[in-house]
Amino acid sequence: MTVTLPPYDDVVARYEPVIGLETHVELGTRTKMFCGCPIDFGGQPNTRICPVCLGLPGSLPVANKAAIEATIRIGLALNCTIATWSRFARKNYFYPDMPKNYQISQYDEPLCVDGWLDVEVEGEIVRVGIERVHLEEDTGKTLHVGGATGRIHGATESLVDYNRAGIPLVEIVTKPVPGTGALAPIVARAYVTELRDVIRSLGVSDVRMEQGSLRCDVNTSLSLPGAEWGTRTETKNVNSLRSVERAVRSEILRQAPILDAGGKIKQETRHFHEDTGETTAGRSKETATDYRYFPEPDLVPLAPDPAWVATLKESLPELPRVHRKRLQTDWGLSDLDMQSVVNAGAVELIEETVAAGASPEGARKWWLGELARRANEAGVELVEVGATPAHVAELQGLVDGGKLNDKLARTVLEGVIAGEGTPTEIMTARGLEVVSDTGALTAAVDDAIAANPDVAAKIREGKVAAAGVLVGAVMKATRGQADAKTVRELIIARLS
Amino acid sequence: MAAISREEVAHLARLSRLAVTEEELDLFAGQLDVILQAVARVGEVVAEDIPPTSHSVPLTNVLRDDIEVPCLTADEALAGAPDVEEGRFRVPRILEEEV
C-alpha cells in the first residue's frame, strides 16, 4: 500500500508543530569523566580502559575538574543558571556497553538550568529555551556481528569495546519550542548549528556530528492551533545538520495523516534513516522504563561557589553571534548578504579562507557560488564538499595573479573536489594555465583575422564591438586558456 | 494485607535479571513480604521538613585534575572475561532495542 503524504504546506497550515531537542556533546578533555584514562580515538579496542571505566568490582569514580568546568562554561554560554548544589545520580538499566549496568548521570539536580539560545532564522531571532545542561559518562561501543548490515537486528553475537566508556558527555535539553509553524524544521537545524558553533567557540569539544562527538535526538509533536500540545515522538539516529531538518519535517508529515484520521500518536522512540529520510518505530518495550535513579553514593555533591563560576564566566570567548556581527562589518556585507552566508553554513569557511589570504569577496563568491552548487548537487554539507579554505584561497590567488581565468578556475576546482591535488598541482598537471605568451597569441590572432576577413574589415572601419567574434575564435583555438582581455587588445592593435 | 505479591516479586526479578525458579518465587514472596512489612516502619516517621541524608560525609566538590593515569593493558583488561573475540568482549546476540 502506498501512503500518499499530504503536502507539507497544507499540514503546517492546519497543525502547530512543537519541537524539542536533546543534544549530547562529547567533551574534549584529556582524560575521561571519572578516571585518568586518556581520550584518544583510533587506539586498539580495550586499550584505553582501567578498573574504573571497565567497572571492575571495587573501583570508584572521581570527577574530572576540567569536565565540570567545561559544562559550567557551556551553561554560562547558554545563559543558564549555574546550580549552587548539584549531584550525580545513577541511571540503572542493563546494557552490555555499560560496564556497571548503570550510567553515572544527573537527574533532578543538574549543573545548569533554565537558559536560552537565540537563533536567527530568515532574519528573525527565535529564542530557544534551555531546560538543563548536565554531565554524564558515555558508553562503550558494540559491534554487531553476523547480521546483514552490522545492525543489531539479525546479528548472532556482539563484540564490546570499552574505550569510549566513561568519556564525559554533556547533555543539553531544550524546553519545548512552539510557535515556529512551517519553519520548525529550519529552526531545529538552526538551533543545532548555533549550539555547535557556541560549543566550538568555547573550545571544549570538536562537536563533529559525523564523528559522533555531537549527537542529537529530536522531539516532535503536532496539535491543532489553540489546543493542548500533542503527544511527542523522540527521533534518534539524527547524525547531520541536514538530517535534523529532514527528521522534523518527516515526523510532521508522518503524524498529520494519523491525526487527520482521528488516530493517536504513540509516545515512542523512532529511528531516522539517512537514506530514505524517514523515521521508523523502535522496538517498543513491554513496560515503561524505570531507571531507578538515586543519588550516586560514590560521589559527593557539587557546590560551585560563585567566585569559581565568575572566573569561568570571564573566560568565555566572543560568542558566535557577536563574532558574526564583527565579521559582517569587516567583510562589508549587508544583513541580507550575511544571512545568506550563515544559511549556507559558510561563515567559518569564509573566515578561514580569508585568513589563508583570499579577499572576502573572492572567498564568498566561491563558497556561496560554485561550491554551494556542488554541495547541493551531492547532497552534502558545504564543509564536506571536498574543498578546503586553503584550496579556495590558493585558487583565488591564481585568478588574482592572472594565471587562471574564471572558467579555468572552475575546471581546476572540479579537480580539487575530485581529490586530484592542490589547485596549483592540478593547473600544472592538466596544463590549464592561461596562455599569456604574446607570441603564441599573436599567431592565433593572425589566424583568426585571416579566417574572418569580413569581421576584420569592420573593425578596421572602427566597429570595435565586432572584435568579440575574433576573441571567441582565438579562445576556441587556445581551448579557453587565453586571457580574453589580452586577446582583445592584441586584435584591436593589429587592426588599427 | 501483603506488602508485595508473588507477581510483583516475579516482575522485580525480571528487572533485576534474575531467572528465579518457581520454588524461589514461592519462598521469596513470603520472606520479602515479612521484610517489607518490617522496613515499612520508616513511614511512621513524619518527615515533611526533614532533608534526606544520602551520605554521612559533609564533603563537596571532590574533583581530580585532568591528568592521565596509565591504563590496563588489553591483556589485563580481557583476562577475566568469559569470552573474547578480536580484542573485544564477546556477548550473545542482544534482544532489546538499542538504548
Added chain:
Amino acid sequence: MSDLTRMSAAQLAAAIASGEASATEVTNAHLERIAAVDDRVHAFLHVDAEGARAAALDVDERRSAGEPLGPLAGVPVGVKDIVVTRGVPTTAGSKILEGWRPPYDATIVERMRAAGLVMLGKTNLDEFAMGSSTEYSAYGPTYNPWDLGRIPGGSGGGSAAALAAYEAPLTVGTDTGGSIRQPGAVTGTVGAKPTYGGTSRYGLVAFSSSLDTPGPCARTVEDAALLHAVLAGHDPRDSTSIPQPVPDVVGAARQGATGDLTGVRLGLVREFGGEGAEAGVTAAFRDGLDALTKLGAEVVEVSCPNFQYALPAYYLIAPSECSSNLARFDGVRYGLRVGDDGNRALEEVMSLTREAGFGPEVKRRVIIGTYALSSGYYDAYYGQAQKVRTLITRDFTAAFERVDVLVSPTTPFVAFPLGSRTSDPYQMYLADLYTIPVNLYGGPAISVPCGLSEGLPVGFQIMAPTLADDRMYRVAAALESAVGTLTPGELS
C-alpha cells in the same frame, strides 16, 4: 621463644624488629597453624602461602639491609575476601566471582604491603558481605572456634574466626551494618569500624557504598589501633575519603590501657534497654559497664528516639545501593557466565548467570532494593529511609553533646547454632540491631570482649563521634585492661 601464633601483633612486630624472630618464621608458624586447623574452622577461602613467604622474605632482607621498617612490618594479616588483591583470587564469597584474579590492589592492600604486613590469604564472608553468620558464603560456612557448632558472626566471620583460632594475629574486615563488630563480639575478639571516609573504599567490592567501611580486626585493642593506623588516611581515588589527618588511635589505645577513665562520660542508650537482648548478654554488658565505672567513667542515660527506625532504614538503604552495585555482575567482563549455548540471547544468559551466581540472600536484597528504588515506591521507601538517616544523625549529635561515647552490647545474642536462623531472614537481621545506627550516622565504633555468657563471648560496643576514632580506642583499651582478653579452649 613462645608459640608465635599466640603472640599479639605488637609483640610479633617487636620480636621481628629486634631480630628475636624473623618475619619468615612468624609467617611459617601461621601458615602451619592454618594448615593444622583451618579444615575445621574454614576461616580462609584462599591461602597465598607463596605470596606470604615472598613478602616475609622481603621484610627480612630489608631489615638485614638496615632499612627502616614500619611498626607492623613482618606481621601476618588475613584479608576479608571482599577486598581486591592483585593477582590473588577475590570472590566476595560469591560463585559469580569464582576464579577472578583482579588486575589491581585495593588502596588498603597497597598500604599494608607498603607497611610490610604479610598477607596470608583471603578470609571467608557472607556473600558480598550480606549476612550476620557467614552461613551465606557460597563456599560454605566458617565455624566459631569457641564452639564449632556455632556461627562466627558475619559478614566477616572468617576474619574473626581466624583471630580466635590463632591463624592470624590481625585481619581486615569491612563493616556496613556491623560486619566487623558483630563477628568480633561472638568470637571474643576486637573489631573496629572507623569513621566512614576515614579508611578508603577503593578496592572494596561494593555492597552499600554510603555505608561500607573497612577496618581492623585483632585480638587486642592496641593491635587493632596499630592496624587502623596503617589502613586509614585520605585516598584521592575515593571521593568520599576524608582529607584530614587520622586521629592518634595508637596513642589513645595506650593511654586507655593505663586504666584511667576519670571524667569520661559514657552514654547508655535508653531505647536499647527494652529490645530483646539475651539475659546473659545484658549481664556481661553490665559487668563491663561496672568495670568502666570503677576506672572513673560516669554513666549517663541518653535518649535516641529514632534508633528504633535504624534497622528498617538500613534494610532499605543497603539493599537499594546493593541492587545497583551488583548489577555489574552480568557475565560480560569478568566472572561466571552461564547458559551461553550459542542460541540464547544475552538477556537470558545474563539472567541465568545471575540466578546461578548469586545465593538466596543476595537475590532477596537485590529484589528488595530494586523495589525500593522503583519510581512508585522511592519516596515511601528509599526517600523516607534517607530522612530517617537524618533523624538518627541528629540523635547522635544531640547525645554527643552530653556524653563522650555511647555504649551498648554489640549484639543482642551470643553465637547461635549454625542453621538456626537461615530460614527466617528477618531474624538474622536482628543480629545487627545495635550495630546499625552508627553506620547510618557514619561515626566510628568498636567491639571489645566484656565477658562470657554460657561460656560464649559477649561484645561491648563503644560508639564515638565522627572523626573521634581515638576516643573509642581509649575506652576500649581501658575495658580490656579491666576485663582481659578472652581465650577459647583448644579446638575440639
